[in-house]
Amino acid sequence: MSTRTAVITGASSGIGAATARRLAAEGYRVVLTARRADLIEALAKELPGARAHALDVTDRAAVEAFAATLDRVDVLINNAGGAHGADPVATADPADWRTMYEVNVLGVLHMTQALLPALTASGDGTVLILSSTAALGTYEGGSGYAAAKHGAHAVAETLRLELCGQPVRVIEIAPGMVRTDEFALTRFRGDRAKADAVYAGVAEPLTAEDVADTIGWAVTRPPHVNVDLLVVRPRAQASNYKVHREA
Numbered sequence: 615m616s617t618r619t620a621v622i623t624g625a626s627s628g629i630g631a632a633t634a635r636r637l638a639a640e641g642y643r644v645v646l647t648a649r650r651a652d653l654i655e656a657l658a659k660e661l662p663g664a665r666a667h668a669l670d671v672t673d674r675a676a677v678e679a680f681a682a683t684l685d686r687v688d689v690l691i692n693n694a695g696g697a698h699g700a701d702p703v704a705t706a707d708p709a710d711w712r713t714m715y716e717v718n719v720l721g722v723l724h725m726t727q728a729l730l731p732a733l734t735a736s737g738d739g740t741v742l743i744l745s746s747t748a749a750l751g752t753y754e755g756g757s758g759y760a761a762a763k764h765g766a767h768a769v770a771e772t773l774r775l776e777l778c779g780q781p782v783r784v785i786e787i788a789p790g791m792v793r794t795d796e797f798a799l800t801r802f803r804g805d806r807a808k809a810d811a812v813y814a815g816v817a818e819p820l821t822a823e824d825v826a827d828t829i830g831w832a833v834t835r836p837p838h839v840n841v842d843l844l845v846v847r848p849r850a851q852a853s854n855y856k857v858h859r860e861a
């Protein structure tokens with residue numbers, strides 16, 4: 615029998631890269647995908663049996679071509695995503711909203727559709743969708759990201775209903791505040807001061823490794839155990855609004 619295979623999107627950095635490391639440590643053959651080939655190729659060299667495939671999840675034809683290269687898929691980690699802008703509804707840029715919908719929702723759709731036959735054929739498949747606490751609630755300036763992540767949440771809930779009775783489970787992990795190298799920097803278009811302010815005074819935001827640990831736990835439960843939805847936040851964050859900051 616060949617080794618169980620996990621495909622990870624957005625594996626070039628942050629939660630995706632940490633998840634690749636974690637699942638490789640759990641014995642999975644990991645297939646790393648992201649737009650930035652150099653980063654996933656470097657990471658693949660560190661992980662036994664890993665391979666890298668440059669991929670933009672919003673490019674449906676590229677996703678289908680990628681799927682055709684896989685002989686086995688047991689786990690799909692839909693991690694690619696992100697926030698662009700933090701503007702109020704009144705002034706938000708529709709281009710940001712389109713970008714966020716494309717990657718956070720349609721990217722998940724493309725990957726899931728393309729890999730579902732192989733996941734089903736595995737006899738014990740897992741589709742994991744990395745959403746966000748913004749998938750379940752919103753906050754000022756969060757509308758475009760929240761709309762996209764609410765969309766990802768709807769995909770997870772609907773897919774779980776539609777696959778009931780088939781050997782594929784659907785897991786949604788919804789992290790709150792996670793400090794990664796790129797999330798806030800991307801959201802604020804490279805403005806380091808604004809990105810740092812997100813985490814100012816917060817003793818211990820979650821790390822990419824904390825979330826990868828949660829993903830690794832959920833994915834390695836016995837096949838009949840479906841972790842439907844798991845919300846994970848730092849202790850200092852009690853809700854999207856309530857964050858303890860030390861002076």
Ligand code: 8X3
Pocket residue numbers: 745746747748756759789790791792854
């Ligand atoms: C990240 C959580 O609070 O930035 O998905 O929306 S938040």
